Amino acid sequence: MDFNLKLKSNYSTSYIRKMHQLLNQAFSQAVKWKKIASNPVADADPPSVIYEEMSIWSLNEINEFLHNCKGERHYLTFLLAIYTGMRRGEILGLKWSDIDFNKKTIHVNRSVASIPKEGYMFTTPKTKNAIRQIPIPDFVLNQLSIQKKVQDDWKELVGEMYKDYDLVICTNTGTFQDPRNVIRVMKRIIKRAGVSVIRFHDIRHTHASILISEGVDIVKISSRLGHGNPKITLEFYAHLLPNSDDSIADILHNAIDSNYK
Template identity: 75%
Template sequence: MAHIRKRGKTYSYTINIGYDPLTGKRKQISKGGFIKKRDAETAARKIELLLDENCYIELSKEIFSDYILNWFDNHYSNRIKQTSATNCRYIIEKHLLQENVFANKEIAKVTTADIDLFYNQKLQEKYSTSYIRKMHQLLNQAFSQAVKWKKIMFNPVGDADPPSVKYEEMSIWSLKDIQEFLRNCKGERHYLTFLLAIYTGMRRGEILGLHWIDIDLEQKVIHVKRSLAHVPKKGYVFTSLKTKNSKRQIPIPEFVLNELVLQKKRIEEWKELVGTVFADQDLVICTNTGSLQDPRNVVRVMKRIVKTAKVPNIRFHDIRHTHASILISVGIDIVKISKRLGHANPKITLEFYAHLLPNTDNDIADTFHQTIQSQTN
């Protein structure tokens, strides 16, 4: 039952809602400033109705910066990959704490307008739309959990308007470029690395994370199971893949299989040459002492060969785009391409490569007309 009382010239209400299970102290809801007594009584009845229906939420006074660190450290970081957690932590510290207009606001007072203002600020600072979308996803998850924990009534990120992702124009090699690059690459230590990238579309980390146990030489199939990634303060480590679809099987041609066999023989020769110094990690791509290859070395070698071969200077990841574009050009089904690349679903593949698909719309009008005519004749 609400207790109404007059303080000076205004009225206030107080409602007892039980006791705090941790402190044992009585918990109350109170509000003042009502000019008329009946206004205080009406407001109190609304709160009592919400309490009766178990719909009342006592809005948290927790500051956003305190909340998001607590949410991330004690809840979210334990549910994602280590590399993802490191990247998310950086976004939180750099953008959501240091450069955020609502960092010191109570979470219950953060508005959708605050969120949109934050996105516009990041656009003005020239951050990419895809990077701002990552911030959006992180904010959305944090505020959604605050709703579940009954700290806030609703998620202000839900109605926010993050920028649409703008994909940069893709840089890819032609078939002639590929042949010229491989010709100049022959005999290089990373010849197999680039060959696998061109012929499988695998990511750099996936190639450098390949173990011999992942390769079925008889069936001519590569099983992609892990990736080599950099974790701050820990260096390069093998991590699990992003999604369940990233874990996949990739058929390879006889040509690539033969190069893998040669690499296996080459590694056996290194073992005999260096003896006990060889630290065997079962790696397909490794140094002559068995240790993992630094991805930065791969990039350095690629830049040197690109210059020698006089082909377009693209990123290593663009070799993956080149692989996909070749498959599209010869008419391979987009679903099969998506599966080969390890995308979470074909929609992602379409978003990336829709502009490369052949335009068959010109046939639609004639096909439609012919169908109608076939039924009327």
């Protein structure tokens, strides 16, 4: 496989590496089954992963955005993104049965994706680690309770036309919310709030950066984001970690000095 052609076709480096991994596994199995003599991709070198440049909001920008977002249909959508770090598809696929109001947790069990000629459908998360539980504060729980009451009003108003998929984020008739509409609303509010222009996925990066700045353990952040391995989280957000090199010399000296005496 010519990986350079894939790069020229604007495939991401991470996607190409995943493609290489799957092909390598498939051909290795074919060799074991004696279907082919050798693995044609075993010696191929996929490109190193180049992580996309991320843009994040400051705490002031988050507050300004949410202030300008109040009263909007997607206020809860953006609130969940900021407070949980969930992906857009995961938020749009969230069901009320996934919310544990007693334990104050959200269970991420699925996502929503657009399937050509099929429309919007529930899909399984990207990896087994993406199936996770996310603790949430009382503030978010209260907003979820408000949304539930609003939906009950919709059901009563619409009657039999309401299609109850148990979705937390949905249209007035209970159907899937168009992800593109979320982006349109976000762009409009960003302009009104006068905050930095970022993508929806950058809200996830903002969530992670706040946790890192507050000193939360990287393993816990990785679990919250649903990454397959803390190494992925560390590589992606390493530049946001505080530089503590200056204190290493003193730590080493104090450890040796305390035993030397």
